Amino acid sequence: MNIYAGDNPEFTGGLKLPNCTTFIDNNARLGEKKALFSPANNYGYSYRELYDKINNWSYVLTELGILKGDRVGIYLPSIPEYVILYFAIWRVGAVAVPMNIVLKPAEIRYLLEDSGAKLLVTDTLGEHNARKGSLSCTDISPVSYISIEGEEWKLLEENSEGFFRPADCRMDDLCQLQYTSGTTGRQKGAMLTHGNWIAALDTEREVLALTTDDVFLGIYPMAHVGVSWGISALKAGATWIIIERFDLDEYISLAERFSVTVLAGMPPVIHSLMKTPDGTEKKLSSAKEMISGGGPLHPGVWKEFHSRFGIPIVNAYGLSETIVVGTGTAIIPGDYESADRYRSVGKPVGYSEVKIVSPEDPATELPAEETGEIALRGPGVAKGYWNMPEETAAVFIDDGWFLTGDMGFIDPDGRVSITDRKKDMIVMSGWKIYPTEIEKAMIEHPDIDDIALFGCPDVHRGEIPVAAVVPADGRVLDTGALEDFAKSRLAGYKVPRRYIIIDELPRVNGWKLLRKKLRSQYCSNCDGKEGNV
Structure with a gap:
């Protein structure tokens, strides 16, 4: 028996309203203006x-x-x-x-x-x-x-x-089961409603300041909740250019060809653009902003991208369970004059609320600048997980708050910074180590192209931090030099105990890092010993 109230004919609560597709009727007045276009198939x-x-x-x-x-x-x-x-x-x-x-x-x-x-x-x-x-x-x-x-x-x-x-429909009528990636076990179907989608579309349109003059270049898989950015563009009467499979050269070509104003992106895309030849800036010159999300954007890469391309990055934070920033936070272009734009994921947007709670006791709210679990509340939060009452009760808690499973803190100005996934935190001899913090420090090394930190079991310390490192093109990594570099920038307990040199990090759809796969592949070789492979 599922927990969806809409299946109960005796349930009559909820506000009546037209369902979340009626804006399509209103936008029909735009007539022959292009709504969707697929360059690969040459139709729209x-x-x-x-x-x-x-x-x-x-x-x-x-x-x-x-x-x-x-x-x-x-x-x-x-x-x-x-x-x-x-x-x-x-x-x-x-x-x-x-x-x-x-x-x-x-x-x-x-x-x-x-x-x-x-x-x-x-x-x-x-x-x-x-x-x-x-x-x-x-x-x-x-x-x-x-x-x-x-x-x-x-x-x-x-x-x-x-x-x-x-x-x-009612605001709480179910309209979508958005299944999570399943990287930690059985996939969960987040129950999204018409009200969730209405909130998300308005919030994302507001965050991007979308108008009928905009052209959005979309790269997110249609089955991913990131599709909401494209649907938000339709809500605004903009044009959505669809890339079926991401290719960097095609991405740049289409941005120039269609004078794209809003670029969909993610950290690996931004990182890749930094490796493009001089002159790429001109091809992207029509863009007024670029979206980033789905993973941490290293400050060094972000700052260098903005310095080179001059395109503000909307660093957004949200989840499948919140339809991205339907209830979430974001850095918006207007923040660039005052915000620490290269480190945080911004402030709550739309009708979102955020707080930091104790990972051990979510009823305890933590003060500013103290790291804990990020909790979100707002109209974009899903009803729960389909047919999973125990999993639902664990993270959809009292008064509408959703426990994200992400660790972070709020600075005195109200900006949120993410340190890591709760499950990715490493505890070595009682010390708490956040992988993203180490990655941000190590990516500054000129010979490193990409890096991921993960914890491996250790008989003496419980866990030790291990770094999987991808060398920059043509570079040869010396693990001794890497260790010296880490020691110059990190407290001793945060320095990786092993370095694994690999060609590519495992990611879902090329962007969501799979630390679990790294642990599975390399931790069996630890045997409680420190060293390099």
Whole structure:
């Protein structure tokens, strides 16, 4: 039995309002202005075409038997139709279950089974892949599959009746199950609502100061909650240029070709741009800002990027459970005159609240500048985790606060800085070591291109800090020199006890660092000994 109140017919609470897709109706007035464009496939949709397509596909879903509250999986590449399906599912009052196209059959099966999806919408290739993980051998009713390229879908669309009135909703009606990355175990489905999305779209539009004149270059996978930045651009009547798979040269070329004003980014993208040849600055000259998030942005890289390109970075902080900055914090371009723009993730935005609590006792709020767990509260916070009451109770606590699992502090001016993930904190002989702090110090070494710190078990000290280091192009790393460098910048207990030289750090989709994989791969070689490999 899930904990979603919307499944209870006796539950009547919540404010009535149009659902979160109605802005599409209002933006249809923009007519032939380009809404979505896919350069890789050389097609897109105007705002009028987008409005018509969403109405048609909403009709198709109802003809396929989809009712309010039904879960519908999306398994497609990052193409405009992915966005259209989000809106069509929401419009009929159903619940979207977005899936990354890189998922394998067993992973697809888990999401379909856990969500209780009634339908999976995909394409021809995706349907073939998904059927390998068929639910037909379980005691759960098999899910239906349909391809947007198939004859059944096309016939239903051709016979659709045009305008489809959005389903009546409440602020707390569920509209999406956003599954977490699953890097620490079984994936959890964050229950996002129409109210969450309405808050997120307005907050992100405000943070980026989006208008109809803007052009947004999107790189985030459509199944990732970062898709909200693109949908926020649509809310503002801007144009969204979609990159299906990130490629640095294509990214720069498209930014110049379409005079992009808002660049989607993340730390590895910003780092890569710093390695580009002179003249790249001119190709990005139309950009008024760049988004960064999903991981720590090292101050040295951030400062050098701004010095070279002159593009303010919107360093945003949020999670799947908060639809990024639906409830979160951000540095905005207006902060650059007064804020410590190269170290923090800014102040609360929109209707967000933030506080720092004791990791041992979340009821205890900590004073300014003391490190603890970051807690967020606001209208973007999810209702909880689908079918996981214990996990929900552990982090969605009293009075609407959400425990993020991130460690950080608030400075006297109210700016938030993140030190690390709670689970990544290393405790050596009672000393607390935060990997990000060490990484920020070590990345200053001219021979280091990338670095990740993680803890390995140690028979004498409990844990020791170990550094996985990627050399800069053409450089040879000397571990003795690295140790001397660390000792000159860090307290003795923070200095890594081992250095592992590798070609590339493991990341999810090329950006989210997998410390767990590093621990699994290299900690077995520790045996309680310090040294290098």
